[in-house]
Amino acid sequence: MNKKIANTVTNPHNNFSERIKTLLFDNKVMIVFAFLCFGAFMVSGMQLEAVVGEVFTRIARNGFTVLSLLIPVFAGMGLNFGIVIGAIAAQISVFAVVYWRFTGLGGMMLAVLLATPMALLFGYLVGKLFNKMKGAEMIAGLIMGYFADGLYQLLFLVLIGGVIPATDPRYIIDGGMGVKNAIDLTGSLKYSIDRVRIIDLALGLLILVAVITVVKLILHLQKRRRIKTKDLIIFAIAVIFYALTYVPAIEKHLFADRINLVVALPLFLLFVIARNVLAIYKNSKKPEPNFNRSRNIFFIALSIVAYILSYVPSLESLVMSIDLPVLPYVLITGLCAFNNGLLNTRLGQNMRTVGQSQTVAAASGINVDRTRVIAMMLSTVLACWGQLIYLQNIGTFSTYGAHLQIGQFAVAALLVGGASVSKATNKQALIGVTLFHLLFIIAPQAGNQLFGDAQVGEYFRVFVSYGVIALSLAMHAWQRKKPLEEISAD
Amino acid sequence: MTGLKNFVEKAGLPRLIIGSFFVVLIIVALALGLNPQFLFSDIIRRWMMYSILVLAMVPGVQCGIGLNFGISLGVVSGLLGAVIAMEVSFVNGWFYHFGAGAAWLTLLLALAISIVVSALVGAAYGMLLNRVKGSEMTVSTYVGFSSIALMNIVWIMLRFKNGQLKWPIGSGLRNTASLQESFGGLLSDPAVYQAPRSITVYEGISDIGSVSVQQPKSLGFLAIDVNNSGFVIPLGLILVFALCCLIVWLFFRSKAGIALSAAGENELFTLSNGINVDRMRIFGTSISTVLGAIGIIMYAQTYGFLQLYNAPLMMGFTAVASVLLGGATVTRAKIYNVIIGTLLFQGILTVALPVANELVNVSALPEVTRMIISNGIILYALSKTRGGNQR
Numbered sequence: 001m002n003k004k005i006a007n008t009v010t011n012p013h014n015n016f017s018e019r020i021k022t023l024l025f026d027n028k029v030m031i032v033f034a035f036l037c038f039g040a041f042m043v044s045g046m047q048l049e050a051v052v053g054e055v056f057t058r059i060a061r062n063g064f065t066v067l068s069l070l071i072p073v074f075a076g077m078g079l080n081f082g083i084v085i086g087a088i089a090a091q092i093s094v095f096a097v098v099y100w101r102f103t104g105l106g107g108m109m110l111a112v113l114l115a116t117p118m119a120l121l122f123g124y125l126v127g128k129l130f131n132k133m134k135g136a137e138m139i140a141g142l143i144m145g146y147f148a149d150g151l152y153q154l155l156f157l158v159l160i161g162g163v164i165p166a167t168d169p170r171y172i173i174d175g176g177m178g179v180k181n182a183i184d185l186t187g188s189l190k191y192s193i194d195r196v197r198i199i200d201l202a203l204g205l206l207i208l209v210a211v212i213t214v215v216k217l218i219l220h221l222q223k224r225r226r227i228k229t230k231d232l233i234i235f236a237i238a239v240i241f242y243a244l245t246y247v248p249a250i251e252k253h254l255f256a257d258r259i260n261l262v263v264a265l266p267l268f269l270l271f272v273i274a275r276n277v278l279a280i281y282k283n284s285k286k287p288e289p290n291f292n293r294s295r296n297i298f299f300i301a302l303s304i305v306a307y308i309l310s311y312v313p314s315l316e317s318l319v320m321s322i323d324l325p326v327l328p329y330v331l332i333t334g335l336c337a338f339n340n341g342l343l344n345t346r347l348g349q350n351m352r353t354v355g356q357s358q359t360v361a362a363a364s365g366i367n368v369d370r371t372r373v374i375a376m377m378l379s380t381v382l383a384c385w386g387q388l389i390y391l392q393n394i395g396t397f398s399t400y401g402a403h404l405q406i407g408q409f410a411v412a413a414l415l416v417g418g419a420s421v422s423k424a425t426n427k428q429a430l431i432g433v434t435l436f437h438l439l440f441i442i443a444p445q446a447g448n449q450l451f452g453d454a455q456v457g458e459y460f461r462v463f464v465s466y467g468v469i470a471l472s473l474a475m476h477a478w479q480r481k482k483p484l485e486e487i488s489a490d
Numbered sequence: 491m492t493g494l495k496n497f498v499e500k501a502g503l504p505r506l507i508i509g510s511f512f513v514v515l516i517i518v519a520l521a522l523g524l525n526p527q528f529l530f531s532d533i534i535r536r537w538m539m540y541s542i543l544v545l546a547m548v549p550g551v552q553c554g555i556g557l558n559f560g561i562s563l564g565v566v567s568g569l570l571g572a573v574i575a576m577e578v579s580f581v582n583g584w585f586y587h588f589g590a591g592a593a594w595l596t597l598l599l600a601l602a603i604s605i606v607v608s609a610l611v612g613a614a615y616g617m618l619l620n621r622v623k624g625s626e627m628t629v630s631t632y633v634g635f636s637s638i639a640l641m642n643i644v645w646i647m648l649r650f651k652n653g654q655l656k657w658p659i660g661s662g663l664r665n666t667a668s669l670q671e672s673f674g675g676l677l678s679d680p681a682v683y684q685a686p687r688s689i690t691v692y693e694g695i696s697d698i699g700s701v702s703v704q705q706p707k708s709l710g711f712l713a714i715d716v717n718n719s720g721f722v723i724p725l726g727l728i729l730v731f732a733l734c735c736l737i738v739w740l741f742f743r744s745k746a747g748i749a750l751s752a753a754g755e756n757e758l759f760t761l762s763n764g765i766n767v768d769r770m771r772i773f774g775t776s777i778s779t780v781l782g783a784i785g786i787i788m789y790a791q792t793y794g795f796l797q798l799y800n801a802p803l804m805m806g807f808t809a810v811a812s813v814l815l816g817g818a819t820v821t822r823a824k825i826y827n828v829i830i831g832t833l834l835f836q837g838i839l840t841v842a843l844p845v846a847n848e849l850v851n852v853s854a855l856p857e858v859t860r861m862i863i864s865n866g867i868i869l870y871a872l873s874k875t876r877g878g879n880q881r
Contacts, residue, residue, distance in 0.1 A: 132873040139627045140872055143865050146807070150861030157854055177850065453661065455646055463639035470632035477622035477629060 029472065030418040030431060036464075037438045040457075044445035049321050051441055056261075058437040059430070060194070060328035061393045065386030066410045066433045067335045068379050073424040074343065075375035076355030078138045079411045079469075082126050082376070084145035086383030087403035088152045089119040094391055095156075095179065095399075098188050099171055105200075108192040108392060115384050122148075123380030127373030134358070138421075138473075145407050156399055183397040190395040193388075194325040199254040201327060202245050209238040258323040265310060265319060269303040276300050328389055335382065336426040351375055355422070383410075412436060412465040421476040439464065502817055504870055508834050508863065515841040522848045527720040529841065535678060536836040538727045539792040540812065542734055543785035543805065544828045546778045547813040549738065551823035553774025554754030554767075555619050555626045557814075557868075559806040562634035563615055564608045564782020566641040571604025572787055572796055573648070573655055573663065576672050580652040583695030585671075590705050597673035597791065604783040612779025616772030631806070638803050645798045653690060655796075667796040674794040676705070676712070677726030683710040727792060734781065735825050741777075750774050754821065811835060811864030814871045838863065 024031065041051065065083065072080040093114035097107050126144060133140045160166050161177040173180055213235040245254055276296040283291045310319050342348040353361040354371050362368050387406065391397050414424060417432020440461055447457020498506060519529055543561065550558030575596050579585070584592035615633065622629045646662035655667045668674065671689045675682045686704035712726030741747040752760045753770035760767050786805075790796045813823055816831020839856050846855035 129869070129873065135624075136627070136872055139631060140869065142628075142631060143807075143868050143872070146861060147865035147869060150858055150865060153854065153858045154862065157858060158850060162850065451647070453646065455662075456643060459639060459642040459646060463636060463643060466632055466636040466639045470629065470636045473625065473629050473632055474618065474622050477625035 027418050029416060029468065030428075030435065033416050033435045033439070033468075037435055037442065040439065040442045040446040043449050044442050045449060046442060046445050049318055051438070052318060053322050054441050055434060055438055056322055056324060057393075058440070059433055060325050060332070061390050062386070062410070062413070062437065063332045063430065063433050064328070064335055064389050065383055065406060066413045066429045067332065067339065067426065068382030068386050069410055069414050070339050070424050070426065070429060071342070071351070071375050071379045071382070072137075073419070073422065074348065074355055075351040075372055076358070076422065077130060077372060077375060078141075078421045079414070080141055080376070080379050080383075081138060081407040081411060082130075082141035082144050083379060083383035083386075083410060084403050084407045085122045085126055085148045086119050086380040087387035087406045088148055089115045089122055089380070090384045090387035090391065091152075091397065091399075091403060092118065092155070094185075094189065094388065094397060095160075095171075095183065098183060098185065098397075099166065099168060101188070103188045103192075105192050105196060107189055108388065111189070111388055112385065115388065116381055119381045119384035120377050123377035124373060126380065127376030130376060131369045131372060142407070149404065152403070153400060179399050181399055183399060185391065185395050185397055189392050192392050193327050193331075194393055195257045196327040197255055197257045198259070198326055199245055199251070201330065202242055202254065206238050206242040209235055257326060259326050259329075261319045261322040261324060262310075262316075264324055264329075266307060269307050272303045273300050325393075328393070331385075331389065332430075336430075339426055347371070347374065408469070409436070409465060412468050415468050415472045420472060436465070504867055505815065505817060505830070505834070508815060508838065508867075512834055512838050512841070515838060515845055519841050519845050522845065524844050524848070525720070529844070531720065531722040532840045533833075533837050535722065535724055535727075535792060536840045537833050538678070538724055538731055539789050540785075540808070540836050541731050541828060541832045542781060542788050543809045544812040544816075544832045545731075545734055545738060545825070546781035546785055547809055547818070548778075548823045548825060548828060549741075549750070549774045549781070550778035551813070551818060551821065552742070552751045552754045553771050553778075554757065554821075555616075555630070555771060555775055555778075556820050557627055557810045558630060558775070558778050559627060559810060560615060560630035560634040560637075561778065561782040561806045561809055562802060563611050563637050564779035565786045565802045565805055566637050567608035567611055567779065568600075568604040568783035568786035569641070569790075569796060569798060569802070570607060570644075571602070571783065572600040572790060573650070573667070573798075574603055575600035576655060576667075576669075576796075577650045577652050579672065580654075580692055581694070583692055585689045585703055586691045586695050586698075586701055589701075590703050592703070593673045593676055593705070597676060597787075600673070600787055601784060604787060605780055608779045608783035609776050612776035613772055615779060616775030619775060620768045620771055634806050635803065638800065642799050651692065663798055665797070665799055665801070667798065669790060669794055669796060673791050676791060677730060677788070678713050678722075678724035678792045679794070680710070680713045680715040680722055683707055683713065724792070727788065730788060734784065735828075738777075738781075739825055746770075746773070807864055807868070808835070808860070811867045814867050815863075819874070820871060835863070 065087075068083060068086070069080055072078065090111070093111045096114060097111045102110050126141070129144065130137045130140060157178040160179050161172045166172055166179075167176065171180055171183060172178070213231060216231050245251055276299045280293060280296050283293070309315055343352065350361070350366045350371050351374075353364065353366055354368050358368050361371070383406075387403065390406075391402065394402075413432040413436035414429050415432065416436045417428035417430070419425070419428040419432065443457035443461040443464075444454040445457065447460060448454040450456070516529075520526060543565075546561055546564060547558055550556070550561075578599060579592060579596040584595055588595065615630075618633070619626050619630065648663055649661060650656050650663065654669075654671055655663050657664055670687065683705050686702045688700050688702050690700050691698060712724075712729075714723045714725055715721070716723060742751060749760070749765045750770045750773060752763075753765060753767045754774070757767050760770075786802065812831040812835040813827055814831065815835050816827035816829065818824070818827040818831070839860055842856040842859050
């Protein structure tokens with residue numbers, strides 16, 4: 001939803017048909033993919049409800065990881081194939097937690113505590129390395145991922161049990177050296193995030209706000225930072241919200257760990273409408289040159305139409321059939337807000353300047369190398385958390401395979417949403433993850449129907465994910481080359 | 491002291507580390523009592539098996555496209571040539587009609603088809619790389635991956651009759667197809683010349699079931715088992731590699747070859763001398779792809795199996811790492827880089843397997859070693875060139 005970024009390339013055109021043309025051209029990858037998904041769905045003969053339900057499960061599972069790719073794009077480091085390293089940090093800590101027999105949300109929190117410093121360290125090292133290979137970050141990240149995978153396998157195959165004492169026969173291969181191929185998380189960490197109840201979430205939120213307020217208060221008392229009335233109001237609102245959860249009529253809804261799409265959809269649409277109205281209101285006060293009012297009106301209209309459509313009986317039953325796990329979606333929303341919020345901070349602005357031109361950034365006194373390292377650290381930590389969400393949802397931790405494709409698939413998903421090497425938004429990430437996983441679910445069935453072999457669909461899916469990456473990397477390099485040629489032609 | 495420093499600088503730190511690791515591994519292997527005959531023939535066999543694939547890096551680097559991760563395009567062209575040749579040979583009953591010569595004919599047909607296909611594919615690929623100057627490596631990696639994925643679909647859709655190629659039940663081609671009843675081992679396996687092979691004959695040709703084919707003993711010099719001790723010199727394979735090296739060496743001494751090297755070294759200078767840089771790059775990419783195709787066929791005939799589907803996915807990385815280990819850079823590569831690099835890389839992997847089995851009994855250890863060494867060396871090379879040829 002970053003209009004500023006989204007509009008830097010497409011200047012507003014006066015001509016309506018011109019505008020439609022640019023709109024279609026800018027979203028070509030997404031449109032082609034949407035048609036592909038639609039066609040495959042028609043062929044596959046699958047039930048719409050099953051497909052849509054599965055898609056929402058997979059968004060919860062993978063959305064966070066895909067969103068973790070955005071920050072390096074802001075900082076001009078391209079698509080971060082190195083998020084594999086974040087996933088590796090997550091897996092090491094999950095293994096430790098499971099091995100020590102910690103369970104549930106507490107175990108997951110311990111995993112986060114263990115994994116975060118590790119991911120920060122890894123991200124720091126990768127960032128340092130990338131600074132040595134400016135311009136080749138993507139290929140370096142890809143190879144870095146394979147390299148890290150080698151070290152990871154060394155750790156899990158030889159060192160654990162071989163050097164680090166570990167004997168538990170549930171997890172260690174019979175010879176006493178190396179970790180087993182698959183670790184079942186049932187009863188330990190499985191669904192530890194998905195099953196968090198709304199009421200617990202509210203308590204957690206209250207504690208979080210309280211802690212932040214207290215920290216700000218202490219800072220205020222030490223006269224290092226003035227506390228604003230805004231902070232106190234936020235705290236008050238949090239307290240009131242929490243108090244509301246004690247009202248019996250509300251309380252009985254809050255013991256659930258899932259929220260039905262019937263509730264979530266209007267909330268989401270309301271949010272979209274509010275956002276666009278706010279944008280129009282802001283613009284009427286302080287007009288911006290790139291502002292496109294009809295775009296906002298279009299989104300408002302779209303939301304209203306979507307809401308009305310949800311009353312069509314067949315669609316209504318479809319919507320009613322889908323339950324969303326609360327915490328994963330809250331986390332995804334939070335990350336979207338974080339990505340947007342970051343761009344409004346000084347650090348985020350620095351990142352964007354570095355992304356546009358390192359020379360300009362250095363000239364204006366920004367520490368380019370440091371900014372890039374921070375971007376990598378953030379991305380690695382976020383990817384690490386994304387992998388934790390993924391593992392707890394999938395429930396079986398395949399020791400030597402869970403992290404392998406994570407970089408590939410996340411990058412492909414982001415690109416499918418219409419992002420490029422130098423430009424990506426939250427919206428593109430979410431659309432991308434939806435479309436990509438849609439094809440993931442449908443392709444084997446469609447292959448089965450068309451060719452009598454599910455494997456064809458499977459291979460097609462893999463081909464598409466590699467092909468999408470190859471194509472958009474090539475198109476990006478192609479477009480970047482053109483201005484250079486024009487200069488040299490003069 | 492300065493002499494030592496000079497030596498380190500000249501040989502390169504990674505080569506010294508890996509080289510001494512190799513020597514230590516061999517000493518450990520011999521100390522563990524592993525059979526030296528088998529050990530050294532294995533090293534030579536694997537060295538020669540991969541060398542042409544690694545040689546394919548040289549024209550790519552020289553013409554300026556950098557490390558050609560897209561060698562997978564050549565690899566799949568080679569595999570395509572091989573499966574078509576095997577199918578043609580089977581359906582037409584070449585072994586029934588021509589006897590021992592059929593294996594050679596199949597090999598030649600495989601080479602012919604794959605050279606033509608890979609030259610065309612390579613030229614198209616070169617045109618693409620001209621459009622993405624500066625990001626060749628990233629693009630070529632993914633073009634390579636996509637080509638393997640695309641061919642996965644082709645392999646599973648092909649409806650062949652040869653029982654060695656197709657699944658006994660179901661459709662599509664096998665994951666690994668044995669070359670026992672075709673050209674497997676002709677250039678490297680002494681057993682081919684010692685005993686006859688029984689080869690299935692297609693029902694459409696004759697209903698005799700199978701024929702027994704014996705390769706002429708006079709050709710036995712192609713794969714020598716020295717004094718029947720188990721120490722094998724795959725002379726045929728060595729000759730083919732030497733021939734390829736000679737052709738590449740001669741090519742880089744010809745006018746076209748010099749122009750091609752110049753295009754890779756300094757684009758603007760070459761352009762100002764009236765040489766079409768883009769055409770030279772297409773040419774170099776094409777040669778690289780053709781060598782990749784020949785390389786995979788030689789690899790398969792030595793290995794004895796044709797590996798389809800995802801098996802060649804990371805082969806490009808192995809080839810890239812080998813040539814870098816031999817001392818090549820992202821912008822310059824020579825034939826001796828290929829020879830040294832492949833020996834070190836494959837040598838370590840060959841010796842590591844029995845040694846690891848003796849010491850720690852983790853069968854995946856050589857694979858882990860391969861991943862760490864190959865990717866480590868590529869990262870090292872990239873960091874040395876400050877982003878390589880990326881602009």
